[in-house]
Amino acid sequence: MSPGLHADIAARRGEFSLELEFSLAPGATAAVLGPNGAGKSTLVDALAGLVPLTRGEVVLGGRALERPGERLRLTPQERGLGVMFQGYCLFGHMSARDNVAYGLRARGVGRARARAEAQAWLERLGVAEVGELRPAALSGGQAQRVALARAMITRPALLLLDEPLAALDVSARAQARRLLAGWLAEAGAISLIVSHDVRDAVALADELLVVEGGRLTARGTAAELRARPPTAYVAAVLAEDA
Numbered sequence: 164m165s166p167g168l169h170a171d172i173a174a175r176r177g178e179f180s181l182e183l184e185f186s187l188a189p190g191a192t193a194a195v196l197g198p199n200g201a202g203k204s205t206l207v208d209a210l211a212g213l214v215p216l217t218r219g220e221v222v223l224g225g226r227a228l229e230r231p232g233e234r235l236r237l238t239p240q241e242r243g244l245g246v247m248f249q250g251y252c253l254f255g256h257m258s259a260r261d262n263v264a265y266g267l268r269a270r271g272v273g274r275a276r277a278r279a280e281a282q283a284w285l286e287r288l289g290v291a292e293v294g295e296l297r298p299a300a301l302s303g304g305q306a307q308r309v310a311l312a313r314a315m316i317t318r319p320a321l322l323l324l325d326e327p328l329a330a331l332d333v334s335a336r337a338q339a340r341r342l343l344a345g346w347l348a349e350a351g352a353i354s355l356i357v358s359h360d361v362r363d364a365v366a367l368a369d370e371l372l373v374v375e376g377g378r379l380t381a382r383g384t385a386a387e388l389r390a391r392p393p394t395a396y397v398a399a400v401l402a403e404d405a
Protein backbone atom coordinates (compact mmCIF):
# COMPACT_ATOMS: atom_id res chain seq x y z
CA MET A 164 0.00 0.00 0.00
CA SER A 165 1.26 3.45 -0.87
CA PRO A 166 1.93 5.66 2.16
CA GLY A 167 0.73 8.74 0.25
CA LEU A 168 -2.65 9.81 -1.08
CA HIS A 169 -4.55 8.02 -3.82
CA ALA A 170 -7.69 9.78 -5.00
CA ASP A 171 -9.83 8.19 -7.70
CA ILE A 172 -12.87 10.39 -7.58
CA ALA A 173 -16.23 10.40 -9.29
CA ALA A 174 -18.75 12.72 -7.65
CA ARG A 175 -21.75 14.81 -8.64
CA ARG A 176 -23.05 18.15 -7.51
CA GLY A 177 -26.38 18.86 -9.19
CA GLU A 178 -25.68 18.65 -12.91
CA PHE A 179 -21.95 18.97 -12.40
CA SER A 180 -19.75 15.89 -12.55
CA LEU A 181 -16.22 15.60 -11.19
CA GLU A 182 -14.11 12.70 -12.42
CA LEU A 183 -10.39 12.54 -11.86
CA GLU A 184 -7.60 10.41 -10.45
CA PHE A 185 -4.22 11.28 -8.96
CA SER A 186 -1.72 10.15 -6.35
CA LEU A 187 0.57 12.26 -4.18
CA ALA A 188 3.67 11.11 -2.30
CA PRO A 189 4.08 11.77 1.45
CA GLY A 190 5.12 15.37 2.04
CA ALA A 191 4.17 16.48 -1.49
CA THR A 192 2.65 19.88 -2.05
CA ALA A 193 0.37 20.21 -5.05
CA ALA A 194 -1.77 23.08 -6.20
CA VAL A 195 -5.14 22.57 -7.82
CA LEU A 196 -5.49 25.26 -10.42
CA GLY A 197 -8.51 25.89 -12.60
CA PRO A 198 -11.04 28.44 -13.79
CA ASN A 199 -14.21 29.38 -11.87
CA GLY A 200 -16.66 26.52 -11.64
CA ALA A 201 -14.07 23.90 -12.69
CA GLY A 202 -14.70 21.74 -9.63
CA LYS A 203 -11.81 22.68 -7.33
CA SER A 204 -13.94 23.18 -4.23
CA THR A 205 -15.94 20.07 -5.08
CA LEU A 206 -12.67 18.11 -5.11
CA VAL A 207 -11.77 19.45 -1.65
CA ASP A 208 -15.25 18.66 -0.37
CA ALA A 209 -15.11 15.13 -1.80
CA LEU A 210 -11.73 14.44 -0.14
CA ALA A 211 -12.98 15.95 3.12
CA GLY A 212 -16.06 13.69 3.11
CA LEU A 213 -18.64 16.42 2.46
CA VAL A 214 -19.65 15.22 -1.02
CA PRO A 215 -20.06 11.44 -1.51
CA LEU A 216 -18.18 9.55 -4.22
CA THR A 217 -20.34 7.74 -6.72
CA ARG A 218 -17.35 5.57 -7.71
CA GLY A 219 -13.65 5.26 -6.95
CA GLU A 220 -11.74 5.55 -3.70
CA VAL A 221 -9.78 7.84 -1.42
CA VAL A 222 -6.88 6.14 0.36
CA LEU A 223 -4.52 8.02 2.68
CA GLY A 224 -1.44 6.42 4.21
CA GLY A 225 -2.74 2.96 3.31
CA ARG A 226 -6.08 3.62 5.05
CA ALA A 227 -9.22 3.75 2.92
CA LEU A 228 -11.29 6.83 3.74
CA GLU A 229 -13.98 6.12 1.18
CA ARG A 230 -14.79 3.23 -1.15
CA PRO A 231 -18.36 3.30 -2.40
CA GLY A 232 -17.90 -0.18 -3.93
CA GLU A 233 -17.48 -1.51 -0.38
CA ARG A 234 -19.99 0.92 1.13
CA LEU A 235 -17.11 2.43 3.09
CA ARG A 236 -17.36 6.13 3.87
CA LEU A 237 -15.62 7.68 6.87
CA THR A 238 -17.17 10.83 8.29
CA PRO A 239 -15.25 14.11 7.94
CA GLN A 240 -14.18 13.80 11.62
CA GLU A 241 -13.01 10.20 11.23
CA ARG A 242 -10.79 11.19 8.29
CA GLY A 243 -8.59 13.35 10.51
CA LEU A 244 -7.67 15.79 7.74
CA GLY A 245 -6.70 19.42 8.19
CA VAL A 246 -9.06 21.56 6.15
CA MET A 247 -9.00 25.29 5.55
CA PHE A 248 -12.18 26.19 3.70
CA GLN A 249 -12.62 29.02 1.24
CA GLY A 250 -13.47 32.09 3.35
CA TYR A 251 -12.05 30.19 6.38
CA CYS A 252 -15.42 29.23 7.96
CA LEU A 253 -14.28 30.07 11.49
CA PHE A 254 -16.88 29.51 14.23
CA GLY A 255 -18.25 33.00 14.92
CA HIS A 256 -19.34 32.31 18.48
CA MET A 257 -15.92 31.05 19.62
CA SER A 258 -12.71 32.93 20.38
CA ALA A 259 -9.83 32.54 17.92
CA ARG A 260 -8.08 30.28 20.44
CA ASP A 261 -11.11 28.00 20.83
CA ASN A 262 -11.44 27.84 17.04
CA VAL A 263 -7.86 26.56 16.87
CA ALA A 264 -8.39 24.20 19.83
CA TYR A 265 -11.50 22.69 18.23
CA GLY A 266 -9.78 19.78 16.45
CA LEU A 267 -8.09 18.66 19.66
CA ARG A 268 -11.27 19.02 21.72
CA ALA A 269 -13.13 16.92 19.13
CA ARG A 270 -10.50 14.21 19.69
CA GLY A 271 -11.10 14.24 23.42
CA VAL A 272 -8.17 16.40 24.56
CA GLY A 273 -9.03 18.30 27.78
CA ARG A 274 -9.94 21.97 27.57
CA ALA A 275 -6.87 23.38 29.34
CA ARG A 276 -4.37 21.37 27.30
CA ALA A 277 -6.17 22.05 24.02
CA ARG A 278 -6.23 25.78 24.74
CA ALA A 279 -2.55 25.83 25.67
CA GLU A 280 -1.64 24.04 22.45
CA ALA A 281 -3.89 26.36 20.45
CA GLN A 282 -2.17 29.38 21.97
CA ALA A 283 1.22 27.89 21.08
CA TRP A 284 0.06 27.51 17.44
CA LEU A 285 -1.15 31.11 17.36
CA GLU A 286 2.29 32.15 18.59
CA ARG A 287 4.03 30.05 15.95
CA LEU A 288 1.99 31.70 13.24
CA GLY A 289 2.70 35.17 14.63
CA VAL A 290 -0.75 36.05 15.99
CA ALA A 291 -0.39 35.34 19.72
CA GLU A 292 -2.33 38.51 20.53
CA VAL A 293 -5.63 37.45 18.93
CA GLY A 294 -6.41 34.44 21.16
CA GLU A 295 -9.31 36.10 22.99
CA LEU A 296 -10.86 37.76 19.92
CA ARG A 297 -13.93 36.55 18.06
CA PRO A 298 -13.50 35.97 14.28
CA ALA A 299 -15.50 39.13 13.43
CA ALA A 300 -12.81 41.23 15.13
CA LEU A 301 -9.91 39.72 13.14
CA SER A 302 -8.24 41.29 10.11
CA GLY A 303 -8.08 39.20 6.93
CA GLY A 304 -4.47 38.23 7.60
CA GLN A 305 -5.19 37.28 11.22
CA ALA A 306 -8.22 35.20 10.23
CA GLN A 307 -6.10 33.41 7.63
CA ARG A 308 -3.53 32.43 10.27
CA VAL A 309 -6.18 31.34 12.76
CA ALA A 310 -7.77 29.15 10.08
CA LEU A 311 -4.39 27.68 9.21
CA ALA A 312 -3.58 26.98 12.86
CA ARG A 313 -6.98 25.29 13.20
CA ALA A 314 -6.19 23.05 10.22
CA MET A 315 -2.65 22.18 11.36
CA ILE A 316 -3.07 21.67 15.12
CA THR A 317 -3.82 17.96 14.85
CA ARG A 318 -0.77 17.44 12.61
CA PRO A 319 -2.87 15.82 9.86
CA ALA A 320 -1.33 13.64 7.16
CA LEU A 321 -3.30 15.63 4.56
CA LEU A 322 -3.91 19.37 4.54
CA LEU A 323 -6.58 20.75 2.21
CA LEU A 324 -6.35 24.51 1.74
CA ASP A 325 -9.07 26.09 -0.41
CA GLU A 326 -7.96 29.52 -1.64
CA PRO A 327 -5.81 30.16 1.45
CA LEU A 328 -4.65 33.59 0.23
CA ALA A 329 -7.66 34.81 -1.73
CA ALA A 330 -9.03 37.06 1.03
CA LEU A 331 -5.76 38.96 1.44
CA ASP A 332 -5.08 42.22 -0.35
CA VAL A 333 -2.14 42.60 -2.67
CA SER A 334 0.15 44.23 -0.10
CA ALA A 335 -0.30 41.41 2.44
CA ARG A 336 -0.32 38.65 -0.11
CA ALA A 337 3.33 38.34 -1.12
CA GLN A 338 4.50 38.07 2.48
CA ALA A 339 1.66 35.70 3.41
CA ARG A 340 2.61 33.50 0.46
CA ARG A 341 6.23 33.23 1.67
CA LEU A 342 5.16 32.50 5.25
CA LEU A 343 2.62 29.91 4.17
CA ALA A 344 5.20 28.13 1.99
CA GLY A 345 7.51 27.90 5.03
CA TRP A 346 4.80 26.61 7.37
CA LEU A 347 3.71 23.97 4.86
CA ALA A 348 7.29 22.77 4.43
CA GLU A 349 7.65 22.52 8.20
CA ALA A 350 4.34 20.67 8.61
CA GLY A 351 5.57 17.86 6.32
CA ALA A 352 2.00 16.84 5.46
CA ILE A 353 0.68 16.20 1.97
CA SER A 354 -0.72 19.61 1.07
CA LEU A 355 -3.32 20.19 -1.60
CA ILE A 356 -3.80 23.88 -2.20
CA VAL A 357 -6.68 25.16 -4.30
CA SER A 358 -6.04 28.41 -6.10
CA HIS A 359 -7.13 30.23 -9.17
CA ASP A 360 -4.06 32.47 -8.88
CA VAL A 361 -1.14 30.95 -10.73
CA ARG A 362 1.44 32.95 -8.73
CA ASP A 363 0.12 31.49 -5.48
CA ALA A 364 0.01 28.01 -6.98
CA VAL A 365 3.58 28.16 -8.28
CA ALA A 366 4.96 29.71 -5.07
CA LEU A 367 3.26 27.23 -2.75
CA ALA A 368 3.41 23.94 -4.60
CA ASP A 369 5.96 21.67 -6.27
CA GLU A 370 3.44 20.52 -8.78
CA LEU A 371 0.28 21.78 -10.47
CA LEU A 372 -2.90 19.76 -11.01
CA VAL A 373 -5.09 21.59 -13.51
CA VAL A 374 -8.83 20.96 -13.31
CA GLU A 375 -11.16 22.12 -16.09
CA GLY A 376 -14.80 21.12 -16.43
CA GLY A 377 -14.47 18.55 -13.64
CA ARG A 378 -11.56 16.72 -15.30
CA LEU A 379 -7.80 16.72 -14.69
CA THR A 380 -6.47 18.28 -17.90
CA ALA A 381 -2.82 18.71 -16.94
CA ARG A 382 -0.31 17.77 -14.28
CA GLY A 383 3.31 18.81 -13.86
CA THR A 384 5.65 21.53 -12.71
CA ALA A 385 5.03 25.05 -13.98
CA ALA A 386 8.11 24.75 -16.22
CA GLU A 387 6.89 21.47 -17.72
CA LEU A 388 3.40 22.78 -18.38
CA ARG A 389 4.67 26.07 -19.77
CA ALA A 390 6.97 24.22 -22.19
CA ARG A 391 4.13 21.99 -23.38
CA PRO A 392 0.72 23.39 -22.40
CA PRO A 393 -1.93 20.73 -23.08
CA THR A 394 -4.90 23.12 -23.15
CA ALA A 395 -5.55 26.77 -24.04
CA TYR A 396 -6.37 27.52 -20.39
CA VAL A 397 -3.01 26.12 -19.21
CA ALA A 398 -1.14 28.16 -21.83
CA ALA A 399 -3.02 31.33 -20.89
CA VAL A 400 -2.77 30.93 -17.13
CA LEU A 401 0.95 30.15 -17.17
CA ALA A 402 1.60 33.13 -19.41
CA GLU A 403 0.31 35.28 -16.50
CA ASP A 404 3.22 34.09 -14.36
CA ALA A 405 5.89 34.37 -17.04
Ligand SMILES: Nc1ncnc2c1ncn2[C@@H]1O[C@H](COP(=O)(O)OP(=O)(O)OP(=O)(O)O)[C@@H](O)[C@H]1O
Pocket residue numbers: 176177178179197198199200201202203204205206359
Ligand atom coordinates in the same frame (compact mmCIF):
# COMPACT_ATOMS: atom_id res chain seq x y z
N1 LIG B 1 -24.35 23.00 -3.85
C1 LIG B 1 -24.32 22.88 -5.17
N2 LIG B 1 -25.36 22.35 -5.87
C2 LIG B 1 -25.32 22.22 -7.21
N3 LIG B 1 -24.26 22.59 -7.94
C3 LIG B 1 -23.21 23.11 -7.33
C4 LIG B 1 -23.16 23.29 -5.90
N4 LIG B 1 -21.97 23.83 -5.58
C5 LIG B 1 -21.30 23.98 -6.73
N5 LIG B 1 -22.03 23.55 -7.77
C6 LIG B 1 -21.62 23.55 -9.20
O1 LIG B 1 -20.51 22.68 -9.29
C7 LIG B 1 -19.55 23.19 -10.20
C8 LIG B 1 -18.19 23.21 -9.57
O2 LIG B 1 -18.17 24.17 -8.50
P1 LIG B 1 -16.90 24.36 -7.58
O3 LIG B 1 -17.30 25.30 -6.50
O4 LIG B 1 -16.35 23.04 -7.19
O5 LIG B 1 -15.88 25.06 -8.58
P2 LIG B 1 -14.54 25.84 -8.25
O6 LIG B 1 -13.55 25.37 -9.27
O7 LIG B 1 -14.17 25.66 -6.82
O8 LIG B 1 -14.97 27.33 -8.57
P3 LIG B 1 -14.50 28.73 -7.93
O9 LIG B 1 -13.11 28.96 -8.42
O10 LIG B 1 -15.48 29.67 -8.51
O11 LIG B 1 -14.59 28.59 -6.43
C9 LIG B 1 -20.06 24.54 -10.66
O12 LIG B 1 -20.59 24.39 -11.94
C10 LIG B 1 -21.13 24.89 -9.66
O13 LIG B 1 -22.15 25.62 -10.29
